[in-house]
Each structure stands twice: as C-alpha cells, then as structure tokens.
Amino acid sequence: MAMIDVIGRLVDKIMNMTNTRTFDRTTDSLEAIANSIAIGPGTGLGMFGIVDATQVASGVTVITNNLVNVPSDLLEGQFWMQVIYNTSTPGAAPEGEIVRITNFVQGGALQTFPIDALTANVEAGDMVAIFHESLLPIEILARGTLDTSSATVPEDSTRTEGLDYFKGHLLMTTEGAVRFQLRRIVTSSAAGIFTLDPNNPFTAAPGLVDYIIIGGQTEFIPGVDGANNRTPSDVIGGKADTAITVPDNVSSMMRYLKGILVNSILGIEPTQSLFEDWQDESGIDGNIWTVTDPATGVPWSRGADGAYLRATSVPNANEVSRLRSNQRWIAAPDTYGTNTIIRRLIVEFELELTNVANIDNTLSLILALTPDPADIRTAEDIIGWVLLADVLQSLTDDGGAETVNTGFGETLTNWNKLRMEIETGTVRFYVNGTLVATHTTNLPNFPMYLNHCIDTEAGGTATPKLGPIRVWYETIER
Structure with missing residues (x-):
C-alpha cells in the first residue's frame, strides 16, 4: 500500500503541476520517493553515495543512506572511494581524495564503509563516488604499506614477488605528504626495495603510508591546458607542464589516470619479426x-x-x-x-x-x-x-x-x-x-x-x- 500511495502522490503532482504547490523535499524529492518505496541504485562498477546526517566526522569510516540494494561485503577490496564534494568547505580536503574500501556493511537504511585513511574528515552531506578498479584504463598490480620512508628508495619489506618484478611500473602513495605522485620504478629488489627514477623522485619522504603500484608506463601525459600534451618519459608526475597530480576537482585524478594508457593501446610490443x-x-x-x-x-x-x-x-x-x-x-x-x-x-x-x-x-x-x-x-x-x-x-x-x-x-x-x-x-x-x-x-x-x-x-x-x-x-x- 505504501508504494501505491507514493505513486498516487506522484501522479497527483504531475496532474496539478501548473497549480501553486509547496515543494517539500522530505516527501516530494526523487530521493524521498525512492526511499519511501525502498529502491536505490543497483549494484554496478560505479555508484554514488550520499553521506548520511548521522555521520560523525571521520577520515576512516563513511556512512551512506542510498545504497540499500547492495549486499554486505561486496564493495570492498577491489572497490575504491573518492570524495567528490565537501559540503561544508567545497574544494577543501578530503574532496578529490581516492582511498581503498576495506569493508562494507549493509545495514538497511544505512551503509557503513571502513576505508583507508583520508587526510581530512568526511562529514554529513558530503558526496562520494564508489568505483571498481577495472574502470580505470590501467591495472593496479599491487597495494601495500611502506615500512621504510625515502624519496628515492622507499621499501615494503613484506613484498615477495622477486627481483625486478615491478620494474618499469609506477608507484603512487594514496596518503601522506606526497599522495598521488606517480613515480617510475627503475628497479625493485626481492626484499621489496623500490628504486625510483633518480631524475624524478618523490618531492619529499612519503612516510610509512599506503601505496599502490600501477601497471605499465605511457609515453603520453595530458597537459594541464588539455592541448600542450607531452610525450617524453621523464615528464611522468609532478612536473610543471604535466597534469596536476593532487586533484583540485572531481575529475582531475580520474583524468590524470586515464592519461596513463596501458601498453597494449600504445602497441609497446610490435609484431614479431x-x-x-x-x-x-x-x-x-x-x-x-x-x-x-x-x-x-x-x-x-x-x-x-x-x-x-x-x-x-x-x-x-x-x-x-x-x-x-x-x-x-x-x-x-x-x-x-x-x-x-x-x-x-x-x-x-x-x-x-x-x-x-x-x-x-x-x-x-x-x-x-x-x-x-x-x-x-x-x-x-x-x-x-x-x-x-x-x-x-x-x-x-x-x-x-x-x-x-x-x-x-x-x-x-x-x-x-x-x-x-x-x-x-x-x-x-x-x-x-x-x-x-x-x-x-x-x-x-x-x-x-x-x-x-x-x-x-x-x-x-x-x-x-x-x-x-x-x-x-x-x-x-x-
């Protein structure tokens, strides 16, 4: 009966849309209508979440109210969250930051996301985007936490992949002083020591922070103005004539990552002679x-x-x-x-x-x-x-x-x-x-x-x- 009542109210509003009516967001908005008949976004590779009014300011937990149809434990591990709008201070951190979702708990009316730490707190009314890592035109080969901080030779001693397994790929920290700076790995040891491009190290010691390793390196980096794009390999990350590495708006980080084309698109391995x-x-x-x-x-x-x-x-x-x-x-x-x-x-x-x-x-x-x-x-x-x-x-x-x-x-x-x-x-x-x-x-x-x-x-x-x-x-x- 609740659904019939809501549909009736919606038809009534359409039939009387030319009359003077008072719009009540709590009952008349599309969000309110969707919530009242218990529908919400379906599960997909990309979704948007609204931070609930019950959210206590936190940089490690986010509570949403509109993902009611998503089962527990689904949106974690391979899913990432980006804060796309800071309601209280638009443009300020953590807006634009991307972190990994470590767990997802479906509570019915509310959904809880434990996440890797942001640099600032999420608050009620903020908006987030949730997306699967396969949506990025790059492959995330590995993730971990640095246990030795260095601008030139950071280390994660828990790695076991072997000598030069990550050679030629890109290391990016997702938190800390140099978050989102992509740096080419020149060599990687069996003990997890990453030797970075000596011509383009981190701008500071990263700290003992989380990181990801992105597969492949491109010869194409989009310019800030979208026109003066660069091709030399030494422009990867942090140079004045490349795209910014710390997002200043909703799309900048995604735009930057999309510039890192996978090797198969570039044809890095030509037809065999x-x-x-x-x-x-x-x-x-x-x-x-x-x-x-x-x-x-x-x-x-x-x-x-x-x-x-x-x-x-x-x-x-x-x-x-x-x-x-x-x-x-x-x-x-x-x-x-x-x-x-x-x-x-x-x-x-x-x-x-x-x-x-x-x-x-x-x-x-x-x-x-x-x-x-x-x-x-x-x-x-x-x-x-x-x-x-x-x-x-x-x-x-x-x-x-x-x-x-x-x-x-x-x-x-x-x-x-x-x-x-x-x-x-x-x-x-x-x-x-x-x-x-x-x-x-x-x-x-x-x-x-x-x-x-x-x-x-x-x-x-x-x-x-x-x-x-x-x-x-x-x-x-x-």
Whole structure:
C-alpha cells in the first residue's frame, strides 16, 4: 500500500503541476520517493553515495543512506572511494581524495564503509563516488604499506614477488605528504626495495603510508591546458607542464589516470619479426633457416613431442648439428637510444636437451646471437646462452672479453623458456620468466644471426629440441 500511495502522490503532482504547490523535499524529492518505496541504485562498477546526517566526522569510516540494494561485503577490496564534494568547505580536503574500501556493511537504511585513511574528515552531506578498479584504463598490480620512508628508495619489506618484478611500473602513495605522485620504478629488489627514477623522485619522504603500484608506463601525459600534451618519459608526475597530480576537482585524478594508457593501446610490443612455431607440416622452412645436419646422426626435422611442436636432430658422437637464421638483427646495446629507432631487441624460445653430458661445452651454442653464421663458442662477439659444466651459462663477449653468469637451477632435460632482452647498456637473461642475470659489460654491437649449434663429444649422442622461437624489436622507451 505504501508504494501505491507514493505513486498516487506522484501522479497527483504531475496532474496539478501548473497549480501553486509547496515543494517539500522530505516527501516530494526523487530521493524521498525512492526511499519511501525502498529502491536505490543497483549494484554496478560505479555508484554514488550520499553521506548520511548521522555521520560523525571521520577520515576512516563513511556512512551512506542510498545504497540499500547492495549486499554486505561486496564493495570492498577491489572497490575504491573518492570524495567528490565537501559540503561544508567545497574544494577543501578530503574532496578529490581516492582511498581503498576495506569493508562494507549493509545495514538497511544505512551503509557503513571502513576505508583507508583520508587526510581530512568526511562529514554529513558530503558526496562520494564508489568505483571498481577495472574502470580505470590501467591495472593496479599491487597495494601495500611502506615500512621504510625515502624519496628515492622507499621499501615494503613484506613484498615477495622477486627481483625486478615491478620494474618499469609506477608507484603512487594514496596518503601522506606526497599522495598521488606517480613515480617510475627503475628497479625493485626481492626484499621489496623500490628504486625510483633518480631524475624524478618523490618531492619529499612519503612516510610509512599506503601505496599502490600501477601497471605499465605511457609515453603520453595530458597537459594541464588539455592541448600542450607531452610525450617524453621523464615528464611522468609532478612536473610543471604535466597534469596536476593532487586533484583540485572531481575529475582531475580520474583524468590524470586515464592519461596513463596501458601498453597494449600504445602497441609497446610490435609484431614479431620472427615467430617460428614449427607448424609447417612440409618441414623446416629453408627461407628462414639454414640447416647443418649431423654427418651420420638423425637430420633436422620438425614435428610433435607431446603437447609441443619442435625442431630436433640427433647428432652421434663427435658430430655437429646447427640451425641458424637467414636474417640478422641489430644487437647493439651501446648504440640503442643514440638517435636510433630501435630501443630494445628481445629473443625468446623454448628448449629441451637430452644427454647433456655428451655436449661439448667449449664449442656449443645453446642459442646465441653471432655476427658470423659459422661462429661457435670459441668465437668473439656473442650474446647468448651457452653451457658450463653441463648447466646453462649467460654470455656476453666483446672482442674476446667476456661477462658470464651461471647457477640458475634449471633442469635442461625438461622444457624451459629462455629469454634475452638487449637494450641500452644492458643485456638481461631470464629462465622461465625469472630474471637470472644482468650484464652491463662486454656488450658487442653488430648485426647478428640467431645461432643454435650442438657439438657432441666422444661419449655418444645428444638430442636438442627447439620449441617456439620469437624475436622482435621494441621502439618505445620503457
């Protein structure tokens, strides 16, 4: 009956809208009508809340009165709250601040939001926006609390992701003196130490405050005037010609974050210049590869090995089996970035070896970049994977001077994914997605072939298996 009565009052007002009537907000407003028939906003990725009159000034708890249809515990964890209007002092804190919702309690007429701390109190009549983090065109990779305060090397010792897991991403504190300043992470240690861009640290020590890590970095930052947008990577955060980082109105923070486009939109990883997955049933493509078969062993072929497509051969004792590309790539870590289009070369492949003890470690190349198609391990100017004592070794050789690393814990008789990233002044080596070595010395600079060469010893046969191989350039600075 209550709903019928309210609908009747609404029809009465419409029918008599030209007559002189007194508007009573407590009974005639749309909010009052909605509340009287127990309807409210449906659950969604973005909602607005009205802070109730019972709200006691608080920076850690917000009470709303219009989200009656949302079940308890739904709007928490992945949901965030922004204070969009400060009723008592428009424009003053905490207006514009964004914090994570830590819990949500549905109480019927009232809803309670425990939140991460704001810098000032929310009061009755304020308005808030509640939104799921997926609405942002960026990915929030992690959140936590700093336990070491530093403008250049803040730390969260509880992190366990591993070395350089967050390299290239953006650290942003959500409270404290430098809240909303986005800073690029140059390196991150396994102990949770974030080394920030030395050219653009925090403007002050952040304190022991909450933070988030935003995935990816863009080369596009919107200008304050919306027209003079900037592209160099060093303008991220806090510079005079970039968008403001502390919101001064409802949309500024959202506008700023929307300027940080995800890498997929920018196409940071172009189409591969080589992507060999051994799908061609007619055999190994002679336009892509030059094959050297073992003298008496099983020649090179492509086919299936369980779930894997691979190319393989079986050299007998004291034989050579080689597979090398017919094209070259510019591998020039000392040249990239000096008026060059190319910023980075990445080589990634899958590999399994059997009878590793029969492979001559002093001559073989597991997979390497070499300037001459006939090069072996004893040659100079190599970037790649070789063997030492029958385990993997990372190698950079410049004119005979070498930098090497080993002891990665791999099992070569299993399938492994190996990766090399060659960029300005650095070559990084990865095993199964984990960074295992970083070389900054003895870096050659040449156009190079992709070279896989297995030379067996007198002990017997070996069976190299090469899975998918892909090689590509990146042209955008990370």
